[in-house]
Amino acid sequence: MKKRTLYWSATLIALLATLPLYAQRKDDKKSTPAVSTTPAVASGTPTGGQPKVGPRPYREVITARAKTMRGAFTVHRLDDKYFLEIADSVMGREFMAITRISKAPTDAGYGGEQANEQVLRWERGPENKLFLRVPLYINATLDSVSPISQAVRNSNLEPIAAAFDIKSVRRDTSTIIEVTDFFKGDNQVVSLPPSTKQRFRLIAPAADRTYIHSIKSFPMNTEIRVVKTYTVTPPPPPSFGPSPFPQTSVALPAYSAAGAVTMELNTSLILLPKKPMQKRLFDKRVGYFANGYTVYGENSQKSEEEVFAIRWRLEPKNSDDAAKMRRGELIEPAKPIVFYIDPATPQKWRKYLKLGVDDWQKAFEQAGWKNAIMAKDWPEGDSTFSLEDARYSVIRYFASDVENAYGPNVHDPRTGEILESHIGWYHNVMSLLRKWYMVQGGAVDARARKPEFEDELMGQLVRFVSSHEVGHTLGLRHNFGSSHATPVAKLRDKVFLEKYGHTASIMDYARFNYVAQPEDGVTNLFPNIGVYDRWAIEWGYKPVPDAKTPEEEQKVLNKWVLSHEKDPMYWFGTEINPYDPRSQSEDVGDNAMQASTLGIKNLQRILPNLPEWTKREAQDYGDLDEMYGQVVGQYRRYLGHVSKYVGGIYDTPKTYDQ
Numbered sequence: 001m002k003k004r005t006l007y008w009s010a011t012l013i014a015l016l017a018t019l020p021l022y023a024q025r026k027d028d029k030k031s032t033p034a035v036s037t038t039p040a041v042a043s044g045t046p047t048g049g050q051p052k053v054g055p056r057p058y059r060e061v062i063t064a065r066a067k068t069m070r071g072a073f074t075v076h077r078l079d080d081k082y083f084l085e086i087a088d089s090v091m092g093r094e095f096m097a098i099t100r101i102s103k104a105p106t107d108a109g110y111g112g113e114q115a116n117e118q119v120l121r122w123e124r125g126p127e128n129k130l131f132l133r134v135p136l137y138i139n140a141t142l143d144s145v146s147p148i149s150q151a152v153r154n155s156n157l158e159p160i161a162a163a164f165d166i167k168s169v170r171r172d173t174s175t176i177i178e179v180t181d182f183f184k185g186d187n188q189v190v191s192l193p194p195s196t197k198q199r200f201r202l203i204a205p206a207a208d209r210t211y212i213h214s215i216k217s218f219p220m221n222t223e224i225r226v227v228k229t230y231t232v233t234p235p236p237p238p239s240f241g242p243s244p245f246p247q248t249s250v251a252l253p254a255y256s257a258a259g260a261v262t263m264e265l266n267t268s269l270i271l272l273p274k275k276p277m278q279k280r281l282f283d284k285r286v287g288y289f290a291n292g293y294t295v296y297g298e299n300s301q302k303s304e305e306e307v308f309a310i311r312w313r314l315e316p317k318n319s320d321d322a323a324k325m326r327r328g329e330l331i332e333p334a335k336p337i338v339f340y341i342d343p344a345t346p347q348k349w350r351k352y353l354k355l356g357v358d359d360w361q362k363a364f365e366q367a368g369w370k371n372a373i374m375a376k377d378w379p380e381g382d383s384t385f386s387l388e389d390a391r392y393s394v395i396r397y398f399a400s401d402v403e404n405a406y407g408p409n410v411h412d413p414r415t416g417e418i419l420e421s422h423i424g425w426y427h428n429v430m431s432l433l434r435k436w437y438m439v440q441g442g443a444v445d446a447r448a449r450k451p452e453f454e455d456e457l458m459g460q461l462v463r464f465v466s467s468h469e470v471g472h473t474l475g476l477r478h479n480f481g482s483s484h485a486t487p488v489a490k491l492r493d494k495v496f497l498e499k500y501g502h503t504a505s506i507m508d509y510a511r512f513n514y515v516a517q518p519e520d521g522v523t524n525l526f527p528n529i530g531v532y533d534r535w536a537i538e539w540g541y542k543p544v545p546d547a548k549t550p551e552e553e554q555k556v557l558n559k560w561v562l563s564h565e566k567d568p569m570y571w572f573g574t575e576i577n578p579y580d581p582r583s584q585s586e587d588v589g590d591n592a593m594q595a596s597t598l599g600i601k602n603l604q605r606i607l608p609n610l611p612e613w614t615k616r617e618a619q620d621y622g623d624l625d626e627m628y629g630q631v632v633g634q635y636r637r638y639l640g641h642v643s644k645y646v647g648g649i650y651d652t653p654k655t656y657d658q
Helices: 002-017 147-154 180-184 194-199 253-258 319-326 347-358 361-366 429-441 455-473 488-492 494-500 531-541 550-562 592-614 622-643
Strands: 067-069 074-078 081-087 094-103 114-125 129-133 139-141 160-170 174-178 202-205 211-217 221-232 260-271 290-296 304-309 337-341 373-377 393-398 417-420 422-426
Touching: 067 211, 074 211, 081 180, 114 160, 139 147, 147 290, 180 211, 180 221, 194 202, 253 260, 337 347, 347 373, 347 455, 361 373, 361 531, 422 455, 429 455, 429 592, 429 622, 488 494, 488 592, 531 550, 592 622
Parallel strands: 139 290, 337 373, 337 393, 393 422
Antiparallel strands: 067 074, 074 081, 081 174, 094 114, 094 260, 114 129, 129 160, 160 174, 202 221, 211 221, 221 260, 290 304
């Protein structure tokens, strides 16, 4: 007991010896330092710790040797270090970080695919720190000054994703931070999401094999490209027999070969519009993708869900053009929608991909715009262009055996304004198109009776899928109800089909007209941009100049919808309704019993001819086997279309004035 008392006494004396001593009389207002045995300490340095380094003069941080590129965030490179200079004008302004895989290892996706996106905002913190906040658009208020806005803020604190030491401050101008380790690291907001890392068993970037390839800045965005080599969790030993647990991760070939996985990632930091676009409130009767959040109003009696359509911002160039549009004249938008064709695309398919984009021009003309959408070849050799740059929308071509294509978009979560899109086009979508067209159109179209289609036929098939995916990037959802607008008898009417096509919307999964019989003389079995598509673009993109608020605009839009309510070609049937037999995938016509009967008759014509249509010299029967499977699958679809009518439920959204 005595030894322990002596120990604590000695410790206390040692601690007291390290503290500065002060004496103060009770009647003194100022402290007077007493004699101290401790050494003098520089201002701002914590006693017993490392010197605190605060902001330094700009010229000491960004020296004459620095290479500078000005833009949304000015970039300085000094040897192997990168600095961002953040102007006061963008401090507190929201921007998006959009991360894409520039180059992917085998089996981990494809170069050009989006990996992550996040809204961010710079915010000054205490102790010379700059914080990177993550705004979450879940709950909101109509204004930022009402009492209820404080309640919303109290329940929706935004996370701090990262903190940076402020290296220098230019008074009333900008703040400088170093970002080398931030981008080389693995912060979630500018890297792969946790789900992707978990799937590929990635742990963390290896510092000695991870480096910044380049950082470039442009007026509205800054582009960061990083090569990251990840360490990997070893896969579990192989098990014998089927595993009782689902496989949630895969071991990439790169790990097997090198024990590590290398990816090249590109992150675009793009400023969100300073003046947000006016929202267009969502309507269930028109098929647009939507965004929204819960709104708490000062005078409301309950919270409201504010849901708005996702669409591009099209605006007149000036007041003269706005006046022309009011008079019904077509005008060009200030900023058209432009899709570039990936230079990796095989030359012979490029024109058909471009035609799929340009086909939407007629729809935009119905909304009052000319030359509102177009496709262009990528300007190869121009170093100011990057395929991952968030300023450019691109149709990316993937060397992949996946039989698919997809049309995503990146949009402003505050308003639904689409900022850019990178359509994904897999090489083997052409294999899928051949199989579809042979089993749905082979009875009528002799061009479909070959083991390999002619380029013109395949090109037109590519064009149709291109138009469909572009429709998604314009904000349009699948309209599985549109094919129900066409009477089965009209699917065999050549004159009707030349005018309207076999479905009112290219956004349906009404692939090809399988109802037409060989004796009908029908030659065009393809879907085209139809009546519904042109109407949907008009609803989403035609300005309502006299409406000052989304609510005022909504009343005008409602009248537009009501003006077409008796015409089935304008009806939207959601793709997510499992009960309504009018909204089915892969069907055509308004009567599944009749349509399926005629479709089966054509399958009976196709089936015995498959050996002849698929034969290739010196090849086995693999293609024939696959096509037999396609016929069986198509037959099951026809039966499924009929069975959905048993116990089906019609679901037609309406407003109180219907």
